[in-house]
Amino acid sequence: MNRVLVVGKGAAGTFSSWLLANKGWEVILVGRGTPSTAMSTGCLRSQPNVCRSEIMEFLNNEMMPWTYGSREGMSKIGTSYRCWMSPPHSTWKEGEAPKSVAVVGLEGHPSLQARVASATLNARGIRAESLILPSSVPSDVPLAASLFSDESWETLADELQRQSAEAILLPAMVALEDYHQLDILELRSGRRVLEAITPLSAPGQRLGDIMRSKAAGSGVTIWDGRKVTALDVRDGEVRGATVAGGQEVRDILIDAVIIATGGPLVDGLALKERNISDPFGMFQVVRSNDGLRGGYDSSNGMLIASDGHPMNNVAGAGDCLSSERREYGSGLTEALEGAYLAVQALEGS
Amino acid sequence: MNEGRCVKCGSCLRVCPVLNDLSGSPFPGPRTVGVDAPRFLERESVGHNALRCTMCHACEWACPSGITLTRSMLKLRSGMSGERLPGHRRMLENISSFGRSVNTEFSGWIEKGNRTLYFPGCIGLGRSADLTRTVSSLLTSLGIEHDISSQVLCCGSPLLKIGATEVAEDLRRRNTEALSRYDRVITSCPGCTYQLREFYGIEAEHVIEVLKGLDLRSKLEGRWALQIPCHLRRGLSPWAAEDLIIILENAGVDIVRMPQEDSCCGGGGGMLSGFPETSGSIARHKVDMYRRAEVDGVITACPFCSLNLGREGLKVLDITEAITLNK
Numbered sequence: 143m144n145r146v147l148v149v150g151k152g153a154a155g156t157f158s159s160w161l162l163a164n165k166g167w168e169v170i171l172v173g174r175g176t177p178s179t180a181m182s183t184g185c186l187r188s189q190p191n192v193c194r195s196e197i198m199e200f201l202n203n204e205m206m207p208w209t210y211g212s213r214e215g216m217s218k219i220g221t222s223y224r225c226w227m228s229p230p231h232s233t234w235k236e237g238e239a240p241k242s243v244a245v246v247g248l249e250g251h252p253s254l255q256a257r258v259a260s261a262t263l264n265a266r267g268i269r270a271e272s273l274i275l276p277s278s279v280p281s282d283v284p285l286a287a288s289l290f291s292d293e294s295w296e297t298l299a300d301e302l303q304r305q306s307a308e309a310i311l312l313p314a315m316v317a318l319e320d321y322h323q324l325d326i327l328e329l330r331s332g333r334r335v336l337e338a339i340t341p342l343s344a345p346g347q348r349l350g351d352i353m354r355s356k357a358a359g360s361g362v363t364i365w366d367g368r369k370v371t372a373l374d375v376r377d378g379e380v381r382g383a384t385v386a387g388g389q390e391v392r393d394i395l396i397d398a399v400i401i402a403t404g405g406p407l408v409d410g411l412a413l414k415e416r417n418i419s420d421p422f423g424m425f426q427v428v429r430s431n432d433g434l435r436g437g438y439d440s441s442n443g444m445l446i447a448s449d450g451h452p453m454n455n456v457a458g459a460g461d462c463l464s465s466e467r468r469e470y471g472s473g474l475t476e477a478l479e480g481a482y483l484a485v486q487a488l489e490g491s
Numbered sequence: 492m493n494e495g496r497c498v499k500c501g502s503c504l505r506v507c508p509v510l511n512d513l514s515g516s517p518f519p520g521p522r523t524v525g526v527d528a529p530r531f532l533e534r535e536s537v538g539h540n541a542l543r544c545t546m547c548h549a550c551e552w553a554c555p556s557g558i559t560l561t562r563s564m565l566k567l568r569s570g571m572s573g574e575r576l577p578g579h580r581r582m583l584e585n586i587s588s589f590g591r592s593v594n595t596e597f598s599g600w601i602e603k604g605n606r607t608l609y610f611p612g613c614i615g616l617g618r619s620a621d622l623t624r625t626v627s628s629l630l631t632s633l634g635i636e637h638d639i640s641s642q643v644l645c646c647g648s649p650l651l652k653i654g655a656t657e658v659a660e661d662l663r664r665r666n667t668e669a670l671s672r673y674d675r676v677i678t679s680c681p682g683c684t685y686q687l688r689e690f691y692g693i694e695a696e697h698v699i700e701v702l703k704g705l706d707l708r709s710k711l712e713g714r715w716a717l718q719i720p721c722h723l724r725r726g727l728s729p730w731a732a733e734d735l736i737i738i739l740e741n742a743g744v745d746i747v748r749m750p751q752e753d754s755c756c757g758g759g760g761g762m763l764s765g766f767p768e769t770s771g772s773i774a775r776h777k778v779d780m781y782r783r784a785e786v787d788g789v790i791t792a793c794p795f796c797s798l799n800l801g802r803e804g805l806k807v808l809d810i811t812e813a814i815t816l817n818k
Contacts, residue, residue: 175555176502278513282520284505289513342501367552367729389688390728 144168145395146488147383148362149370150402152177153474154460156353156362157200158400158481163360165489170394171357172365172385177350178404178461179474184345185213185228186478187471193482200478201227203352206321212236216311218254218338220245220262220270226475229345231324231337240309240334242269244302247313248277253285254313254338273305285313286344287320295323299330309334314343318351373399373422378447379454398455398488401425401438401445402481405461405473424448425456428464437464443480443487455491457484494526494563496556503550503560508755508773509543509762516769518543521550525560528567541567542576543769546652546760548725568654578764579653586658590644590665592764593617599624600641607637608673610687610695612680613645614794622794626679626698626811633701633816637677642669648686652761663690677701679811680794681722682759688727697727698811699792703734706817709742711808713787717746718777718800718807719753720793735792735810742814747786751777758799770799778803 144167148159151173159171190197201208206229215223215233225233234240243263247256256272263270275298279289290298302310310333316323328335337345358364368387373380380399385392403421420427426439426446438445440463444452460477503521504510510520518524519540528537541564550560575583582592589595595616601609609630611623623639630637644666647659670676676695678684687695717736724732732753739746757763757773778800781789788806790813791797801807 174552175557176500176553178555181500181502181555280513282504282523283510283513284501286505286511289511347505365729367725387730388724388726388728389685390730392730 144397145170146398146400147172147370147394147396148400148402149173150177150404150460150462151354151364151366152179152350152402152404152460152477153353154402154404154477154481154484155400156357157197157478158402158459158485159357159362160200160360161196161482161485162400162488163357163362165485167398169362170365170396171362172368172370174367174369179353179477180346180350181342182346182349182474183223183225183339183341184347184349185215185223185225185232185339186475187225188469188475189226190475190479192479196482197478200356201349201352203318203355205318206230206348206352209233214239215339216243216259216263216336218259218313218340220259220266222266223339229321229337229348231328231335232339232345234336239268240307240336242307243309243311243336244305244307244333245270245272245311246302247272247274248279248285249274251277251279251281251285253315253340253343254311259311259338269307271307273301275301284343285315287316287323295327296330299327302327302331302333305333307333309336311336311338314338314340314345316344318348321348371421373424375424375447378451380456398491399457400481400484400488401456401458401462402460402477402484403462405437425453426450435465437462439464443483444491455488457487459484493556493558494530496558497522497526498556500555502553502555506549506553506754508547508549508757509545509769512757512769512773512776514772516543516766518769521560521564524567525550525563526558529563537567538571538573539576541571542579542653542761542765544760545721545755545757545762545770545773547721547755549721549755552725565651568652569656571654575653576765578767579761582649582653582761582764583655583658586645586650586662590662591616592645592649597623599627599639601627601637601639602641603636603638604672605636605638606673607635607675607677608643608670609637609639610643610646610676610678610683611639612678612683612794613649614798615679618798619794622679622797622809622812625809629698629811629816630677630701633705635677635701638673640669646683646686647690648682649761649764651686651690652759653765659690666691679792679809681720681727681792682795685722685726697723697731697792699723699731699734699738702738702810702814707738707742707814708817709739709744709814711744711813714745714747714785715739715808715813716749716781716784716786716789717752718756718789718791718793718796720791720796721753721755721759723792724753738810739790739813744790744813747784749780749784751780756796756799758795763795763799771803774799774803778805781805
């Protein structure tokens with residue numbers, strides 16, 4: 143038997159699940175709540191040093207191609223955003239910034255603060271004007287392309303055609319299955335269509351959706367809305383796990399575990415100084431005054447047990463690990479690289 | 492409660508079926524009602540808005556911090572003062588007249604002293620009496636001799652949803668004796684199952700749990716989508732919701748999987764009686780979506796889903812109407 147339990151359905155959890163399933167493991171991926179991957183900007187800021195081709199293959203999706211290299215985009219308040227990998231409408235190749243932009247905002251909706259963004263862009267030397275469109279979407283409701291009919295996309299294209307600007311900056315709102323709408327809008331309006339870089343919004347959701355569907359497509363069993371409440375450890379090895387979902391609780395037998403429970407969210411690690419309480423009560427936790435560095439202690443990818451010895455069959459990946467070198471904006475790339483190393487560690491154990 | 496863990500990510504807003512139904516309700520959303528109101532003592536100003544939630548638990552599933560938003564909202568409801576909504580007043584009148592949340596004119600009682608009780612729930616004894624007969628004969632064909640007792644009243648789940656906690660408690664007391672005559676309780680409504688387990692401590696089984704693993708077949712032709720009941724998937728057990736799909740696929744039904752198959756139909760949480768326009772609007776949007784997918788109909792396992800989607804003219808079958816025993 144080679145059954146592995148992966149805990150956490152963010153970047154590290156889905157990527158390690160996908161890698162393991164492709165290597166012939168039977169994978170159960172358990173997770174609850176929206177992972178921070180799905181709250182990110184949906185781009186990779188830093189270039190991976192290891193497993194770059196695996197990451198590119200993992201993220202490859204027919205509904206949304208990716209662009210790579212030195213890319214630059216605009217945030218929803220008009221500031222500059224640099225990254226290595228992004229959806230095609232989010233960024234341009236460095237040095238090819240548009241000279242003029244019409245910033246689309248929706249009346250009474252906070253999805254893109256068009257006047258603020260225009261002012262910032264003008265200050266950066268990019269000629270910008272705001273175009274505030276009427277909207278019936280209440281400010282509390284997250285903007286989504288699914289709220290718009292085909293007709294409203296046509297109306298928007300007509301409206302944009304009248305703009306003199308070379309490019310249009312839109313609020314981030316298209317889900318993965320609606321991504322083609324941006325290509326159609328570009329064709330119809332004759333303007334370069336850009337989507338504002340926005341965390342907690344559609345781009346992060348798309349990234350999460352791609353990762354999840356890739357894992358599911360490789361045969362990973364995804365147990366949504368369920369939580370691992372206990373691990374059965376004997377002689378430095380995990381043999382089983384207790385999983386709870388709704389009113390039901392199940393005990394399962396497993397041969398290996400990858401812990402990828404994430405970082406700055408309450409059910410992963412505590413927000414307050416990452417002063418985590420290990421939900422399983424069996425791994426060493428490194429506490430640090432630096433909020434970005436605390437987490438589980440590990441050695442060559444394997445978690446270290448409370449008795450100081452590395453576990454035989456438990457690897458860790460992503461933001462739940464303590465880190466010596468974590469840099470701002472490197473989280474997603476590190477999570478993916480860490481997942482690759484965790485899988486290598488398990489395979490070598 | 493645990494509302495203080497909110498990180499303001501808005502994941503709950505993105506998945507809320509009421510908030511995202513633009514033609515429907517002025518619901519300020521799960522974060523305002525389920526997280527902010529209890530924390531900042533704005534209970535008074537929330538008013539009827541605390542009742543504008545279908546209790547589908549989608550926000551709880553989306554919450555990265557594990558906040559039990561539905562429980563928060565239920566608590567607000569139980570502490571609510573002021574006039575009740577007309578539909579909720581009718582529900583309370585029905586309880587005092589018949590002991591059930593809807594007007595029931597059921598005639599198919601089986602009271603033979605069997606040790607198994609089939610608990611159809613109020614909808615099953617009222618508007619969905621046909622479904623009750625189907626489930627009953629299916630159970631008989633499986634060799635499960637059972638009673639359908641006229642002595643057993645509403646489980647109390649809809650009363651908790653409208654904030655009438657004492658009435659729910661009273662029903663539990665009145666049900667205790669009648670329920671004590673049975674060793675096994677089988678239901679066809681996930682809401683009743685949840686209530687019987689949580690509120691009565693009875694290990695009630697939803698009919699899906701009875702059907703699991705049996706040799707079943709289906710006479711259904713065409714392509715069928717699913718309406719996965721909220722209280723099955725996010726209430727009772729996500730594994731039971733997966734069994735619904737496995738049972739149908741093994742019986743040979745051509746199932747069309749859709750991303751929104753587990754989003755709420757709008758019929759739960761006292762919304763069908765309290766805010767029928769909102770319930771109807773959410774159901775209409777779901778039905779439009781099913782129609783666009785060109786399916787012949789939808790299979791579910793909850794009488795509220797059947798009722799709410801069915802009234803929009805869609806063909807809706809309960810799982811027990813979709814399969815038969817392979818003999």
